[in-house]
Amino acid sequence: MSETVHLSIDECEAICRGAALRCGASEEAAGALARASVAADAEGNAAVGVAHLSLYLDALREGRIDGKAVPEIRQPLPAIVHVDARSGTAHLGFDLASATLVEAARSFGIAVFAQKNAFTCGSLGYFAQRLADEGLVALAATNGPRLMTVTGAKEAVYCTNPLAFAAPLPGGDMVLIDQASSPTAYAKVRRAAGRGEEIPEGWAVDAEGSPTTSAAEAVKGALIAFGGARGANIALMVEILAAGLTGANWSLDAPSISEGDRSPGTGLFVMAIEPSAFGPEFSERLKTHAGRLANKGVHVPGRTKVAARLKARQEGLSVPRHLVEKIEAYGRS
Structure with a gap:
């Protein structure tokens, strides 16, 4: 028997949606979760894709997400x-x-979406990408429960507080950046801990504040801001946008995403800009400049993800069989 299951996008979404429904989500909430989870897998971001859905399903069953x-x-x-x-x-x-x-x-050239009192959003780039698909430039920020420490602090004070940015290119392509204020996303460390794996030096500290390469010890401790004070400053900017402006919980006050029955109450800030307000040539100018950078050896992020999404839409996804079976089992007992 093959270790993977080949599924179309629609089939994969149906499996995820069904599990969310059985765990107490409404039709609308289940559909939104399924689309976001499968979209992450389709672009190659498996750490926050279908494998990450179990975090939401557990939260639905245990009350950290109100599915209705x-x-x-x-x-x-x-x-x-x-x-x-x-x-x-x-x-x-x-x-x-x-x-x-x-x-x-x-209508106005710029607009802002500000949300409070939500569970964490998984792939932040998903929200920016959807606006770029509409021809808009987007900047997104989100926070969550504290998972990351910074120089001078003795404990975690921020979440990994990522920023995402997307800008459209002609033909449905785009520049897409999605990165945490820590060296990596927490979901990747959590996944490594589940497998008993090591992580690179400089990613995290253990519960005593000592550097560690054990993912399991990192989960008990905290991630570290990248670039010292510079990464910490970006985390603070994200915190002000995602929690301060929206009215969401600060990371210091947000309940756990994996324990208890309370929502972390986190925030999501998304700014959308209409590039045509500044002239009609934006996407073509960006395409030319991205090409110049690529010719000099610069990696322009996002373009491979667009191609991956198109390929997944046409050819489907190969999902580990054990993962499909795990998702299908949720809510059946």
């Missing part, structure tokens, strides 16, 4: 969309508000 929550959407100003996720998923609030956000960006 209906986000409250307000538009206090024409270019501001403010969402209270009400302890639900981050994805559903964005799904319900995205059309309003896109319309506002096209």
